[in-house]
Amino acid sequence: MSTMPSRPTLPRASTPTSTCSACGSEKMVVSMEAGEEMADVYQGAEFKWCLVTREVKADPDNVSGGAREVRSYEVSFHKRHKEKALKEYLPFIVAAAKAINDQERSLDIYMNQYGDEWSSIVLQHPSTFDTLAMDMKQKQAIVDDLDRFIKRKDYYRRIGKAWKRGYLLYGPPGTGKSSLIAAIANHLRFDIYDLELTGVDSNSDLRRLLVGMTNRSILVVEDIDCTIELKQREEADEEPATKSSRIEKKKAEDKVTLSGLLNFVDGLWSTTGEERIIIFTTNYKERLDPALLRPGRMDMHIHMGYCTTEAFRILANNYHSIDYHATYPEIEALIQEVTVTPAEVAEVLMRNDDTDVALHDLVDLLKLKKKEATEIKSESVRAGEKKDDDVIKTESVQVEEKKDGKEVVLKNEFTENNGSGEDCRY
Template sequence: MDQGIWAGAGSAIASIMFMWAMASQFFPSQLETHIYKYTSKLLRGFYPFIVITFAEYSGERLTRSEAYSAIQAYLGSSAAENSTRFKAEMDRDEKIVLSMDEHEEVTDDFEGVKVWWTSTKTTTESKGFSWYPAPEEKRYYRLTFHRSHRHLIHYSYLQHVIKQGNAIKIQKRRRKLYTNKSRYSQDNYSYTKHEWTHVPFEHPATFDHIAMDPIKKQDLIKDLLTFRESKDYYSRIGKPWKRGYLLFGPPGTGKSTLIAAMANLLDYDVYDLELTAVKDNTKLRKLLIEVTSKSIILIEDIDCSLNLSGKREREHGERKEKKDDGGGEEVDESKVTLSGLLNFIDGLWSASGSERLIVFTTNYVDKLDPALIRRGRMDAHVELSYCTFQGFKVLARNYLGIEDHALFGEIEGLMDKKNITPADVAENLMPKAKGLQGTGNGQVEACLRDLVQALEDCEQVLKGRGTNLVEVR
């Protein structure tokens, strides 16, 4: 007897159970319990299949089930090759995504065992306030298999589906740049708030474009790649799979470009967290929960984001006293606290996700509270200083396509005496004449002469310049 016949028998049994539930209201509760117990055992003896349901949303529809999305990717690829009906949808990146149509069934084979997947949808009336209540759709995947294969399905097949589905998702995904500037969108005559909005992440920077000491650059690359492959290590030592990086240095030294290079190296999404737009610590936790794995959580200019230092807290208190005395109007400021941010970095809530980098940038590292940047929170401190001659050679190769020139000696001598940022060097190396992007000798000569002049015009004499330091512990 095939699975379809058993499915029909299951429907008949379900109808009998419904009729029994109606009639059981007239029986004493104790008798009802005993009858239901033995009747269920009897019915299970006639129906040899087990059904597992995977809902699209969990936790009162707050978050989309990771298992559901992995199954959707798996069934849309390898297991649905023989399916005849698909549902085509367009995602936010305007790409067509195929998935099983509702009430479609596909068969999958795993180690000689046949299983059946069915896509189902239920519709109920929305309970939300609205003049025109729109129906609420709930989608599920149902897996049916013979009970004799329970152990294989539970401990091998489901892990296979989730692993393959996640791999397909990663392969097909388009990386994104997120921001927490909340917005409202109209959906079914009601308004739904989105914690994160995003655009495609298309920054072209790689480590080949970073003007920093080659040895320090390789140390940083090695540290990042080691982190990406350290899931088992973090699990063994009992720590969340995350790592903190503090990037500091004067403006124009390439901090933002380095973040883009890190994201491109690891193939991670970037979540640009604007703390001043976060109402309070509760809101911060909600944002953290929605951050996916394989991502960089970025807080730029952390010294300017919040009143985190003791000095600033005292100044904030003084401003509040003046406001209470009628000295000014109340300003709606973020109520995120230092303790809330620290809990976000390495407290209990930091373990709500995995494989994530937390990156702070600052131009003034001395202004930060030591508790914020200690080891264990910001594990690696990366100093991006003024341009060195080695950094200049990287930029000359990128912008002008040259490895050496007669003016290199003069430029090296000036760089040993003057402060100039990589951004200023790059601006002077940018070809000014149309159609001569580094290909003509005259254009190369003109760009290098511009840089020499810029170095000579620098008034600040170099004092105690640090190298591109990477402290990793």
């Protein structure tokens, strides 16, 4: 860096390049020519940037390479701004450049194959928190939690914890768990590692996979209750140590276990990476081992429920760009009476580009669900009445009071009709 004794002159106009239609880019790219200068002002101090090019001669021992051009930027400033430049301005520039690169780069989704290797493709899922059909308060709580997490590097280091956060998404199928994962990835600009545990042969392979993840990434295990044995560890410890059980235990140790997964989620291996999100999904939260659910492993439990009136309005705006329609009162009244998933509502709204037709189709679907629910309830009531008719209980109570009036003896007699015309007394 050089010092700048005088005020910098304004830069010449930068040369904009045209939008690249071949690569599908819609953003204007602005560049500088060699030798061109640009002035920047930061907290009252002026800094001058200049694009410098220099030619590097070819290595005589390298027959395939010739001379090449190296491009770099130089910044100059007055010597009285040296402290500000080194301690404030340049760290700010580096951080801003990193944030821009993170925001602009394409995201990848990884899947495990061949036991302990990852392969990736570009993640192009368009889901965002703006388009996500869920309760606004719940959505905002998730966003606030994510934003707080990525700003707490020094905090996690100070309290002696791995810089990670666990989320459990649970609820019926079709309630938007996968869309929420994609929205989190797009919000944080994190890659996704979709771990298929049934494709992992052992805890050792699992450990190699997880260590191979990059920082600023999301580990996803979908349907966690269906992929590995979730037997309570306390029950396993209480089993008698017979010869056959020891053999089975040895075989189990060669398989992927819940304990092996927990060692990465919250054990010593959890410190092998930083700024990571861990997400487990399940349709049946009650089937999961409590050890998996405690804070520090799954820090935030997010229930993905059936479609609400608020979620419906978001979906209608997503698919038909409307804020209100004459059918809204009827649709919202029906949604409060029946159970319908956001996926079912979205499917109906996608079937027709005509908004009126699509919304009336949704009314028909909700009415059909209400009719089916009423019929099921009626059948259940009739079945209950029939069962009550088969078993009739009567009770007679005899009360005897002794002469001294101090003790009362109750004698109960129950008679049950078992449907065969015979009485049974107890």
